[in-house]
Amino acid sequence: MNVLFYLSSAIAIAATIMVITRYKPIHALLYLVVSFMAVAMIFLSLGAPFVAVLEIILYAGAIIVLMIFVVMMLNLGSETAQQEKEWLLPKVWLGPSILSLVLLGEIIYLLLRSGTGNASFIFIDSKKVALSLYGEYIIAVELTGFLLMAGIVGAAHIGKHKKKHLHRFLQEEEVSTKIEVRSTKPEDEKQTKPVAYKP
Amino acid sequence: MTVTQHVLIVVGVLFVMLNIAAGLIWVERRMLALWQDRLGPNRAGPLGIFIVVADTLKLFFKEDWIPPFADKKVFVLAPAIVVGSALLSFVIIPFAPGIVVADLNVGLLFFLAMSSIGVYSIVLGGWASNNKYSLLGALRGASQMIAYEVFMGLSLMGVVMLTGSFKLSDIVAAQQDMWFIIKQPVAAIIFFIAGIAETHRLPFDIPEAESELIAGFHAEYSGMKFGMFFVGEYIGITLISSMMTTMFFGGWLGPAFLPPWAWFFIKTFAFILFFILLRASLPRPRYDQLMETGWKILLPLVLVNLLVTGAVALWTRG
Numbered sequence: 143m144n145v146l147f148y149l150s151s152a153i154a155i156a157a158t159i160m161v162i163t164r165y166k167p168i169h170a171l172l173y174l175v176v177s178f179m180a181v182a183m184i185f186l187s188l189g190a191p192f193v194a195v196l197e198i199i200l201y202a203g204a205i206i207v208l209m210i211f212v213v214m215m216l217n218l219g220s221e222t223a224q225q226e227k228e229w230l231l232p233k234v235w236l237g238p239s240i241l242s243l244v245l246l247g248e249i250i251y252l253l254l255r256s257g258t259g260n261a262s263f264i265f266i267d268s269k270k271v272a273l274s275l276y277g278e279y280i281i282a283v284e285l286t287g288f289l290l291m292a293g294i295v296g297a298a299h300i301g302k303h304k305k306k307h308l309h310r311f312l313q314e315e316e317v318s319t320k321i322e323v324r325s326t327k328p329e330d331e332k333q334t335k336p337v338a339y340k341p
Numbered sequence: 342m343t344v345t346q347h348v349l350i351v352v353g354v355l356f357v358m359l360n361i362a363a364g365l366i367w368v369e370r371r372m373l374a375l376w377q378d379r380l381g382p383n384r385a386g387p388l389g390i391f392i393v394v395a396d397t398l399k400l401f402f403k404e405d406w407i408p409p410f411a412d413k414k415v416f417v418l419a420p421a422i423v424v425g426s427a428l429l430s431f432v433i434i435p436f437a438p439g440i441v442v443a444d445l446n447v448g449l450l451f452f453l454a455m456s457s458i459g460v461y462s463i464v465l466g467g468w469a470s471n472n473k474y475s476l477l478g479a480l481r482g483a484s485q486m487i488a489y490e491v492f493m494g495l496s497l498m499g500v501v502m503l504t505g506s507f508k509l510s511d512i513v514a515a516q517q518d519m520w521f522i523i524k525q526p527v528a529a530i531i532f533f534i535a536g537i538a539e540t541h542r543l544p545f546d547i548p549e550a551e552s553e554l555i556a557g558f559h560a561e562y563s564g565m566k567f568g569m570f571f572v573g574e575y576i577g578i579t580l581i582s583s584m585m586t587t588m589f590f591g592g593w594l595g596p597a598f599l600p601p602w603a604w605f606f607i608k609t610f611a612f613i614l615f616f617i618l619l620r621a622s623l624p625r626p627r628y629d630q631l632m633e634t635g636w637k638i639l640l641p642l643v644l645v646n647l648l649v650t651g652a653v654a655l656w657t658r659g
Contacts, residue, residue: 166412168412168415168465168468169414169415172415172418172465175461191445191446191447192447192450194447195447195450195451195453195454196450198454198457198458199450199453199454199457199494202454202457202458203454203457203458203460203490204457204487204490207457207460207461207464207483207487208487210464210465210468210483211464211480211483211484214464214467214468214476214479214480214483215480267446268447268507
């Protein structure tokens with residue numbers, strides 16, 4: 143089990159480093175998928191298969207796909223890759239790397255001092271997860287529910303727009319009535335152009 | 342189970358699945374011809390069965406061309422994902438008592454995870470082709486498959502509630518007295534609809550709608566890379582059919598005059614034929630119609646189904 147744990151941890155770290163150093167966003171996201179799978183493997187090696195599979199279904203299978211979806215819609219060309227390249231100059235790297243190295247040092251120091259050694263393998267099945275979610279952590283679950291509901295309502299509100307399916311003849315009538323209303327204002331002269339055709 | 346037995350099962354499952362996927366080329370074309378009152382392939386071999394060999398040879402010898410404007414690495418990766426994820430899903434399917442590669446205790450969730458990984462093949466294939474038709478196909482495919490994954494997962498949860506396990510062999514064993522199609526008819530129908538959308542088969546082949554998008558997400562693919570998408574689709578059909586059999590139609594269970602694996606394959610084959618019949622008979626809905634049906638009809642239905650199942654399960658338990 144220990145070999146699996148260290149192997150998948152190494153893959154997770156390597157993949158995550160690849161995520162932040164790629165110039166093309168899609169490649170970065172693909173490495174992020176690999177990283178999530180490695181994290182799922184870590185969960186599995188520590189004896190939590192339910193969480194491991196959920197990690198793949200939710201993170202690798204749904205959230206990253208939606209991110210890729212957005213990146214595809216943004217139509218990022220080679221200019222973006224160029225821009226990323228400029229952002230990732232050694233000069234920019236320096237500050238964050240020093241700070242992260244200090245943090246890494248702290249973690250290593252703490253790990254060495256506490257000396258818990260090997261991660262223990264405790265098998266946790268889906269029933270145990272469900273019992274603790276709906277027992278001990280019920281408030282967190284409810285609050286997450288509220289948060290998601292707010293998100294859904296917000297998205298539905300932003301996405302809502304009036305749909306009008308009018309026949310093209312009816313549409314023109316509507317256009318002409320609008321223009322009549324508008325034409326009382328003198329500065330709207332430009333918009334009176336499309337009135338030209340009437341059946 | 343000894344190691345050699347295990348290896349035999351793995352190799353056997355792989356061999357049978359790949360052969361079924363290849364054989365379905367012939368089955369589909371013959372059956373389509375039958376239902377559309379034509380002859381279909383009938384030249385090579387008895388009843389035209391060597392069309393499989395001819396088609397495979399043709400795919401191997403076609404020029405395997407990667408467009409210069411494509412993102413090469415992702416372009417090559419995409420067709421491998423579809424076949425890989427579909428084949429991995431067969432790991433958890435119990436073909437007969439004892440004949441299963443790995444009877445995971447999160448088996449059902451593993452199937453859902455693999456089908457959600459399968460989305461990447463369409464998305465990446467369409468994006469890497471760097472072609473606007475492919476990109477449109479990929480966008481449609483991604484939103485269609487993500488939406489229908491939700492209903493697919495939720496429709497199966499009713500069965501999990503009744504069984505109390507994610508293990509597929511437990512689910513089959515729980516159908517000893519009564520198949521789940523009788524207890525969960527709504528879930529079975531929704532699962533099948535979602536399964537068609539997940540495998541993007543006709544009538545839901547909106548990501549590759551030929552009449553609008555040339556060939557959609559795989560418009561730029563040729564040779565064996567296109568062949569991988571092709572094989573992946575057939576493996577996907579077989580997978581959804583065998584999941585239907587396992588979840589709702591009693592898996593290997595059946596009267597004793599045939600061995601269990603024979604029952605499994607007969608039931609699965611019936612669903613595969615139903616897939617082909619759907620292709621032969623139904624027109625393709627519009628993209629917005631597909632999404633609207635999903636979110637406005639299937640999602641509420643599947644939630645009501647879950648609610649009722651939960652209530653009845655609690656009530657009968659006392």
